[in-house]
Amino acid sequence: MSEPLLPLAGLLVLDISTFIAAPAAAVALADYGADVIKIEAPGEGDPHRHNYKRAATYPRSENNFPLQLDGRLKRSLALDLKKPEARPVLERLIRRADIMIVNFPPPARERLRLRWEDVETLNPRLVYCSLTGYGETGPDRDRPGFDVTAYFGRSGILDSARYEDGPPGLSLPAQGDRATAMTLVAAILLGLRHRDQTGKGCWVGTSLYANGAWANGTTLAGAAIGGTLVTREPPHKPKNALTNLYRTRDDRWLQLLMVRDDRLWPTFCQVIGQPELASDPRFTDREERRQRALELHGIIEPVFASRTYAEWEALLSTTGIPFGVIGRAVDVVDDEQAKHAGIFAETTNPDVPRTVNNPIRLGFAKPRISGRPSAVGENNEDVLRELAYSDDEIEALKKAGALG
Secondary structure, three states: OOOOOOOOOOOOEEEEOOOHHHHHHHHHHHHHHEEEEEEEOOOOHHHHHHHHOOOOOOOOOOOOOHHHHHOOOOOEEEEEEOOHHHHHHHHHHHHHHHHHEEOHHHHHHHHOOOOOOHHHHOOOOEEEEEEEOOOOOOOOOOOOOOHHHHHHHHOOOOHHHHHOOOOOOOOOOOOOHHEEEHHHHHHHHHHHHHHHHHHHOOOEEEEEHHHHHOHHHHHHHHHOOOOOOEEOOOOOOOOOOOOEEEEEOOOOOEEEOOOOOOHHHHHHHHHHOOOOHOHHHHOOOOOHHOHHHHHHHHHHHHHOOOOOOOHHHHHHOOOOOOOOEEHHHHHHOOHHHHHOOEEEEEEEEOOEEEEOOOOOOOOOOOOEOOOOOOOOOOOOOHHHHHOOOOOHHHHHHHHHOOOO
């Protein structure tokens, strides 16, 4: 029995991008069948290939797990786009491509002639997708952007999330990049839909800044109309004791999120073994419970500290009271629910036998299983022969330094 046809099978994607957000978008397309050709500089290639050794905040491993995550299912063409001899190769690829993804800052795109206006005439059906740090126009259009600076920093997320009088928090590696990657995927699919409707290609894109602002939308929408911005209090002095963090006896943190305490208050009092609180005149309605949040916290905190998280999970799970554990990365790896949610994907790479799946789920198709990611330039000759280059022409490209 043949495998079901993947929805993006037959599409050719040129991934002319570095680091994480744009390459991760190309991975999601490859997972569902697209033929992705990664065009990277000869030698070291995409700098992200080496982050597992260089990035101070990455987990320590001898195996290149970031490359499996962000480089899987791609063919590598090591092409030096600064060399004039490389331009005909690139243009031949562009003429055949369905999608082109770039994330160089606008000045670099201009120098390399990688702008939409540079390639539109080569392939009027091309869906051209660009990612910037801060946007395609404006005073900061040329500024390089990373997720910690553009997505988290500039958008107000890190400032909004800090506790009162505390310093801004720091994000973890590539969190904003991965969220932005899925926006790129959505933009590309909208571009393909436009092509289906009109027969014409188009420009689509986004910025890390715009995605950070979207993630911080509730706060920014309030700020935009002059709303009063509230500060975040630490767990020991909450504004609402029923939507707060509590440490359990086994040093786990339980997130209580009882937003409907008007209905659930009596049940909660029973579960925590304090039924008398339900009729305590200090806490009889929602407003009083919030006005006396510190007082209520003083009662609840030692109660949660008296049991393990597992005990609280058993007590709370059938009550309808929203709660959850502040999970640790090591817990997710073996979480039974993670298996059902398809969070991890098996690979055929013995060095990295499991990686993180993209978050899209389809009822009619599953992502492809990945093997070892291609080395820099591993697929040079295969790709060039598909473009009808002869052995002599390939050798000439090598001698000119255009091919790695």
